[in-house]
Amino acid sequence: MDNLALLTIGVTLLCCVLGVAGLHAYTSGRAQRDALVERLSNTGQLSDTGRGRRFAAFDRRLRRTKYGRKIELKLAATGLSLTPGEYVAYMLGGVVALWLIASSVLASFFxxxxxxxxxxxxxxxxxxxxAKRIEAFIGQLPEISRVLANATQAGLALRTAIGMAADELEAPAGDELRTVSDQLAVGRSLDDALSELAERLPSRELVVLVSTLILSNRAGGTVVSSLRNLTDTLEERKETRREVRTQLSQVNTTAYAVPAIGVGALLMVDQMLPGALDRMTGSLGGQxxxxxxxxxYVLGFVAIRRISKIDI
Incomplete structure (x- = not known):
């Protein structure tokens, strides 16, 4: 009986020790998993001010949806330090604020x-x-092509040249090339990394540069001469784009001025005749x-924008 009691106590203590060890291993593994998920899902868990990300739980749920993944890709292309959860939460807050302001200032119908x-x-x-980030990146494409040409002419591999260009160039080119270099460092192929870059920042100039690098890497052609010729072409396209944008600046301003005039007219009518908007939207015909x-007004805005849109 004494041996049985001792055996029971020993087995009980062993089960308690194993239970505590298992619980400790589970909690530590769960904490490491959560930290890894946060690190991979968010580009930097802390912002420049050191604060934690807001709406973390909502952000994790949103990323599992198709809409959340679409927002995440769009935010990655903008370079903004926002998570999909933060963006959607701020958007909903702005929508509610605009709803209340328009209802109180104009009429409930608005x-x-x-x-x-x-x-x-x-x-x-x-x-x-x-679009602003893409324009800035396109403006740096001639310099990117020049740096890659110089690096490959010096005998460096294309992967090494991309990493060196990421260190030398400023944002956004430096940040985007750093992302490509990091992907290459973890084993992604050059074709996939560059194709993802072209998909993230779509432009004809970048597609030409990416195609040149991919074809030269596959066929083993003369990368230096191709990049030299491409640099001259990109410089000419850069000047052409600047001239076209300057010529169309007045037209683009008119496109935004048209709906602004309509909103200003509504505010003016409401100030001149208090309650006029309520009476106007109180009937079906007014609505x-x-x-x-x-x-x-929306049709005029879209028409002016389409007319002023010139693909180069």
């Missing part, structure tokens, strides 16, 4: 319209930042007239 305008403005904000007028 609340949903202002909310839709807030969603459009948030998407336009991302597209504008993306239809407002929707049609807004549609015409």
């Amino acid at each position: 609340g949903p319209l202002a909310g839709l305008a807030g969603v459009w403005a948030a998407n336009t904000f991302l597209n504008w930042h993306r 239809i007239a407002v929707v049609v007028s807004i549609g015409l």
Whole structure:
């Protein structure tokens, strides 16, 4: 009986020790997994000010959806220090604020319209930042081509030349090439890394540069001469794009001035005749007239933007 009691106590103690060890291993592994997921999903868990990311739980759930992955790719192309969760939360807050402001200042009918305008403005904000980053990257393409040509002429491999260009060039070219260099360092092929770069920052100039590098890497051709010729071509296209953008600046300003005039007219009418917007949108005919007028302003904005859009 004494031996049985001792055996039972020993087995119980052993189970307790194994249970504690297993619980410790589980909690530490779970913490390491969460830290790895956060590090891989967020480009930098802390911002420049050292604060933690906001809406972390909402961000993790959003990234699992198709819409979240689409937002994540778009944010990666803009270079903004925002997570998809932060962007969507700020957008929803802005939509609610615009809804309340339009309902109180103008009329309750304009609340949903202002909310839709807030969603459009948030998407336009991302597209504008993306286009701005692409333009800045295109402006650095001649320098990228020149640095790669000099590095390959000195006998360096193309992978090494990309890493050296990432260290020498400023943002956004330096950041994007650093991403390509990091992908190459972990075993991704040069074709996949450069193709992802061209997909992230779509432009004809970058597609030409990427195609030149990929074909030269596959066929083993003369990379230096190809990059030299490409540098001259990119310089000419850069000057052409600058001239076209200067010529179309007035047209682009007119496109944004047209809807601004409409909003200003509504505010002026409401100030001159208090309650006029409530009476106007209180009937079905007035609501239809407002929707049609807004549609015409949107149509004019889109038409002017399409006319002024010139592919080079």
